[in-house]
Every structure is written in structure tokens, then in C-alpha cells.
Amino acid sequence: MEVRPLPDGADPQDGPTNIELRHLRAYVALCEEANYTRAAAALHLSQPALTRTIQQLERIVECRLIERTSRRFALTDEGAELLTHARRVLADVDTVAARLRARSAVEIGFAWLLPTSWLAATRRRYEAAGGRLTLRRVDDPLAALDVRAIDIAIYRKAIRLPSHFDSRVIATERRLLAVSVHSPLATATDLRWADLAGYPLVVNVVSGTTHAGSWDEGDPDRPIITCRNFDEWIELVAADRGIGGVPDLARSRAPHPGVVYLDIPDAPPSHVYLAWHAKPEPSRAVRRFLGVA
Structure with a gap:
């Protein structure tokens, strides 16, 4: 197979020197849309950003992937070969990530007695959606949450929380x-x-x-x-x-x-609260838990 070189003036050392997942995702999206504008919209990128990403990819592999023609979108032989491998790599990565997420657990910290009916209902809904919960008793759930030793804190003391926490009431008790x-x-x-x-x-x-x-x-x-x-x-x-x-x-x-x-x-009465890190945005598993809690 004849490898088609980069355009004159392109430096293979410009930008990243290794293929990254973002390059492959951008390339596959472009190949599937066969149009820079539509692919950029699907990736939530600007068209210039997508163009730069594809150019970086071509510099890394040191050959043209896309035919330069205004009449139609077409891949070079090298581009078609890369597309086959890119789809397989992304599918493998996405499958492994999904399996690991499915095995991950949201860890709930609590100081003492948990609201039994709330916990049973929440655990049932969350695990029915494929998640797992683990419980950890700690003297100070909010302190444990602050250092990210747990994902969710259950607490009863009505206090002002740090700005990077968010909270909600889950129960009221006599x-x-x-x-x-x-x-x-x-x-x-x-x-x-x-x-x-x-x-x-x-x-x-x-x-x-x-x-x-x-x-x-x-x-x-x-x-x-x-x-x-x-x-x-x-x-x-x-x-x-x-x-x-x-x-x-x-x-x-x-x-x-x-x-x-x-x-x-x-x-x-007193109240039972949940607290979690709001900044930066909580993980997908924590967001799923909050959706059923």
C-alpha cells in the first residue's frame, strides 16, 4: 500500500505525538457524518477545532487520511484502514469502561442509626438500575466527605455547609x-x-x-x-x-x-440530610444515586 505523505510544510512534530482517544472519536464521527459541520455539531466542537484535531491525527500517523477534494468526502486507503481499527479500539474501551462503572459502588458514610425505610427503598431502586451501595460508619461523615473518603454523607446536625457541598433533606424524625x-x-x-x-x-x-x-x-x-x-x-x-x-x-x-x-x-423534630460534592460535578454513579434517593 502506498502511503500518501502529508501536505508540504506539515511538521509531524507539531502537537501531540501519540494518538489519543479524542483523535479517534473525532475521526470516527467525521467518517460517519462525512461532513465536518455535522460531525463538529455531534461532538459539540467548533468546526475549526475538529479540523485541527484531524490535522493532528494525520501528523501523528504521518499520512493523509482524507482525500482533499471539494466534490465529495472520501477516505484514502490509509484512512479506511485506520477507521476499521479506530472503531474496534473505541468499542473495546467503551465496553471496559461500562463494565468497570457497573462494578463501582457509591460509598455512604454515616455516624449512627440510618433511616431504615429510606435506605431499603433507595438501595432497591439504585441496585435495580445496576448500581451498588456500600455503607461505612464514621464519627464525622461531613469531614470524611470533605476529604473524599466517602461519596455521600448522611448526617442529622443542622449546620451551614461549605460552598462546594450540596445537600437535601431525606427524612424528618420525632x-x-x-x-x-x-x-x-x-x-x-x-x-x-x-x-x-x-x-x-x-x-x-x-x-x-x-x-x-x-x-x-x-x-x-x-x-x-x-x-x-x-x-x-x-x-x-x-x-x-x-x-x-x-x-x-x-x-x-x-x-x-x-x-x-x-x-x-x-x-x-429533627431532620436527616444527604450531602455530596457539588464542585466539581459529582461522578456519574453519584448522580444516578441522587436521582433515585
């Missing part, structure tokens, strides 16, 4: 009062939320839902006992160091022999 079995409150009746404003309060500063600001008119001298996870929180409450507020899921999912959970009719 709030219970948690007290030690040794506390006089353990047998109290007809308690109102405002009645609790002066009691010592145990606060999980990382992932808790209740803090001094959860009361409109709290006691500024109220003792606050802080901790950093649920396990510490419930042991401090059991030790009668203070009272605590917790979503009602704890009553059935986190019973403790030293803790009594009490219904407070006017206790403000």
Missing part, C-alpha cells in the same frame, strides 16, 4: 428525651420541651441533633457536657451527667439499660 434511669425525670409525666431548658445537657458536637440552641429561651448558665460520638453520648446520659435529645429511631434501635427514652409532645 425527637425524644433521653435521661438516666436514675434521673427524677425518668418517671415524670406531662413534660413540655420548655421545661427542660435548664437541665444539664449532653451534646454530641459532631453528629448530635440537640444542643443549647434547640431551646428558644435556654438558660445561659446551663451546664453543657460535650462528646464526639453517639457511644460517648449515651454513656454520659446513662451516667446521669445530663439529659439529651435524640431521634425516635433510638428507642428501638439503640436501647440501653441505663437510659429511658421519653416522648415530649412539643419537642421540635
Whole structure:
């Protein structure tokens, strides 16, 4: 086969020296459309950008691929040979990428009890669409998300997020009062939320839902006992160091022999949130998960 050289003045060293996938995708699109304008539109490129990409490809392989004629679009023998191989290469790459994406999992980080019905429904919808979910317990889901140790954070603490995060509410939960079995409150009746404003309060500063600001008119001298996870929180409450507020899921999912959970009719509800990286744009798998969550 006679190799047709590049036009006079073309330098094989101009631009990239190796064929890249973008060259092959541009070349296949051009061959299928047989028209620079239509191919550029299909690739979401400008026509000059497509022309430069094809010229780069011809420099890399050091031969003409497309006949230079104004009457019709035609490939050289070398161009037809490259088209056959380019289609096979792109098909192989796309197949491998699809298989790897199908095996990838979205990792969800959470500090403690997950909203069971939401998780079951979301997992069912996501896995029916071909995705996989994995769960990871961490003390601070938002910190783990920030360093990209997880893909999605589930959290309950109502705070202002960094600008590169986005979030949404996925559930609203009733709030219970948690007290030690040794506390006089353990047998109290007809308690109102405002009645609790002066009691010592145990606060999980990382992932808790209740803090001094959860009361409109709290006691500024109220003792606050802080901790950093649920396990510490419930042991401090059991030790009668203070009272605590917790979503009602704890009553059935986190019973403790030293803790009594009490219904407070006017206790403000708490919310469960999802958070994810909005900048840069999340991966395709995360976007699919958000679509079913």
C-alpha cells in the first residue's frame, strides 16, 4: 500500500505525538457524518477545532487520511484502514469502561442509626438500575466527605455547609428525651420541651441533633457536657451527667439499660440530610444515586 505523505510544510512534530482517544472519536464521527459541520455539531466542537484535531491525527500517523477534494468526502486507503481499527479500539474501551462503572459502588458514610425505610427503598431502586451501595460508619461523615473518603454523607446536625457541598433533606424524625434511669425525670409525666431548658445537657458536637440552641429561651448558665460520638453520648446520659435529645429511631434501635427514652409532645423534630460534592460535578454513579434517593 502506498502511503500518501502529508501536505508540504506539515511538521509531524507539531502537537501531540501519540494518538489519543479524542483523535479517534473525532475521526470516527467525521467518517460517519462525512461532513465536518455535522460531525463538529455531534461532538459539540467548533468546526475549526475538529479540523485541527484531524490535522493532528494525520501528523501523528504521518499520512493523509482524507482525500482533499471539494466534490465529495472520501477516505484514502490509509484512512479506511485506520477507521476499521479506530472503531474496534473505541468499542473495546467503551465496553471496559461500562463494565468497570457497573462494578463501582457509591460509598455512604454515616455516624449512627440510618433511616431504615429510606435506605431499603433507595438501595432497591439504585441496585435495580445496576448500581451498588456500600455503607461505612464514621464519627464525622461531613469531614470524611470533605476529604473524599466517602461519596455521600448522611448526617442529622443542622449546620451551614461549605460552598462546594450540596445537600437535601431525606427524612424528618420525632425527637425524644433521653435521661438516666436514675434521673427524677425518668418517671415524670406531662413534660413540655420548655421545661427542660435548664437541665444539664449532653451534646454530641459532631453528629448530635440537640444542643443549647434547640431551646428558644435556654438558660445561659446551663451546664453543657460535650462528646464526639453517639457511644460517648449515651454513656454520659446513662451516667446521669445530663439529659439529651435524640431521634425516635433510638428507642428501638439503640436501647440501653441505663437510659429511658421519653416522648415530649412539643419537642421540635429533627431532620436527616444527604450531602455530596457539588464542585466539581459529582461522578456519574453519584448522580444516578441522587436521582433515585
